[in-house]
Amino acid sequence: MDNKLLVENRECGECTACCVELTIEDPDLVKLPGVKCKNLHKSGGCKIYNERPKTCRDWYCMWRFMPQLSNEWRPDLKGVMIKRVFNNIPPGYEGKIALNFEIIGKKSAIHDMDFIEV
Numbered sequence: 844m845d846n847k848l849l850v851e852n853r854e855c856g857e858c859t860a861c862c863v864e865l866t867i868e869d870p871d872l873v874k875l876p877g878v879k880c881k882n883l884h885k886s887g888g889c890k891i892y893n894e895r896p897k898t899c900r901d902w903y904c905m906w907r908f909m910p911q912l913s914n915e916w917r918p919d920l921k922g923v924m925i926k927r928v929f930n931n932i933p934p935g936y937e938g939k940i941a942l943n944f945e946i947i948g949k950k951s952a953i954h955d956m957d958f959i960e961v
């Protein structure tokens with residue numbers, strides 16, 4: 844996604860979900876999904892923020908791009924991280940934007956009406 848499309852005045856705040864959930868295969872950092880990054884401070888925040896790998900600089904979850912999602916959809920609050928995906932697009936949907944809804948908190952999130960609607 845083009846970072847010019849980030850929702851205006853929306854910040855990650857205290858969320859550090861991508862520092863745990865994301866797969867990072869960068870020359871400077873390799874991290875498995877679901878594993879807390881070794882550079883993540885206990886109190887939140889990145890120990891190497893100014894020198895963080897390119898993947899960390901460039902990547903944002905879809906909450907940062909979708910103005911139709913309320914502030915409650917911040918991944919650490921909602922327990923759901925929405926990622927854009929480019930592989931395994933079902934036949935007939937090629938060329939469309941594909942999203943993966945990853946449950947990172949309580950599984951009961953999938954029963955919320957706003958989750959079902961989105």
Ligand code: SF4
Pocket residue numbers: 861862863872880881882883884888889890891892895896899
């Ligand atoms: S290097 Fe920093 S920004 Fe990147 S995943 Fe680790 S803690 Fe997060």
Ligand code: SF4
Pocket residue numbers: 854855858859860861862902903904905906907917918919924
């Ligand atoms: S998961 Fe989204 S909101 Fe949370 S830190 Fe990463 S980009 Fe920011």
